[in-house]
Amino acid sequence: MDRRSVIKHAGLAGILATAAAPAAHAQPTVRWRLTSSFPKSLDTIHGGAQVFADALKAMSGGKFEVTVHAPGELVPAFGVVDAVQQGTVEAGHTCAYYYFGKDDTFAIGTAIPFGMNSRQLTAWYYEGNGLKLFREFYDQYNIVNFPGGNTGAQMGGWYRKEIKSPEDIKGLKMRIGGFAGKVLSRLGAVPQNIPGGEIYQALEKGTIDAAEWIGPYDDEKLGFYKVAKNYYYPGWWEGGAEVDFYINKKAYNDLSAEYKAMVQAAASHAHVEMQAKYDAQNPAALKRLVANGAKVLALPKSVMDAAFKEAMALYDELSKSNPNWRKVYTDYRNFQRDANLWFRFTEARFDSYMQAAKL
Structure with missing residues (x-):
């Protein structure tokens, strides 16, 4: 050779x-x-x-x-x-x-x-x-x-106030990266696309009401827990x-x-x-965030369901109007359907069991 x-x-x-x-x-x-x-x-x-x-x-x-x-x-x-x-x-x-x-x-x-x-x-x-x-x-x-x-998979971000229903999304000024803001805007939010190094100041000054970045390790470094205590999961926009x-x-x-x-x-x-x-780094960082007063909360199913509905509607619209999108997205979604079928019988069931087990 x-x-x-x-x-x-x-x-x-x-x-x-x-x-x-x-x-x-x-x-x-x-x-x-x-x-x-x-x-x-x-x-x-x-x-x-x-x-x-x-x-x-x-x-x-x-x-x-x-x-x-x-x-x-x-x-x-x-x-x-x-x-x-x-x-x-x-x-x-x-x-x-x-x-x-x-x-x-x-x-x-x-x-x-x-x-x-x-x-x-x-x-x-x-x-x-x-x-x-x-x-x-x-x-x-x-x-x-x-x-x-x-x-x-990422966290769902830091919020000054708790999110209990889709109504709490309306009028919310949130730093969220890129395309996901389109879905949030359909729920009534006001998305802001702010570089990572500028998010803390915007959240601290009240220019925004909420912010997402990545997850515990990076979020801790950026200090979001100091100015917003409600830490939601999951980041449905970034699996x-x-x-x-x-x-x-x-x-x-x-x-x-x-x-x-x-x-x-x-x-x-x-x-x-x-x-x-x-x-490797996120687990310990999450523990430290909780020790510093972060409240780790699950996004309500009603919020997830509303976001899912709007996301699917948006994708249908883009598939009709944008040939580039349609070509890539169709293949992407077909692959995901098969992958989800496999993960349902293996990864998801195994992970669910192990996360409930006492090690």
Whole structure:
């Protein structure tokens, strides 16, 4: 088997081993800039980009170097698509649903209300048609995408007042990322799309009444429990939020086959490591939040039912009006139906039992 084939089929450990081979050092030096949508203080989600950069440097013997930049250093938090598309930077690390204003289809790339969980989404991307469909979609934007992390299912956010029925959603000014605001607005809420680093101030000053970010580990770092005590679950809008690496198409095509294989491997490594960090850090963080006065509450079923109804109605409307949406969403939802059938008999039943068991 030749070296290129080894790189294509080996895991990260195999590629790291081959990186020391003389052929790897014959590769040209590549220097990329990557802009992130996430503040440096969030070592989990911002850190995914650094994991990617470190892996590329290690695999290439230092020949392929990526510098990671926080929001505002090169472009604003929500300027990643434009910067990568125009070639201002070679790469970005962001959530697709921040850009649903360009096309609602972007939202499916991260998470849509009542969408897939993280394992299902990963299966759709790698073993279903997800990656193929999004490569076709992003080609319109001169972008090549790679899955670059997942947060797992998220919490439902922090609220100044308790939410007891759909009536309590009306008039609620809530920071909520991207596309989910469309569903909340149909319930009467007033969604606000605010970057992570600016949420605390808005909640503290009363500019907003509620805010969601990700989950206990990141939420604790951002300090939301200090200004809003009601911590709801689940985040029905993000059953498994996907984070992407966006690569400028020309920059990617200019790479050698070996470097392209390294990009793929580094992205996959970052993808797995991000959720592992969240799953490892969230339990202890949740305990600390409760110790600091957070009230962990379940969203009422009436609220969930109302949101589900509005989400399905919105998806039907978009399927009729947006060909891009219809093409991707139809495949997405068909995959989810089969995945849910399987999870119903295995994951869901097992998890339910184990969470009630005394270990």
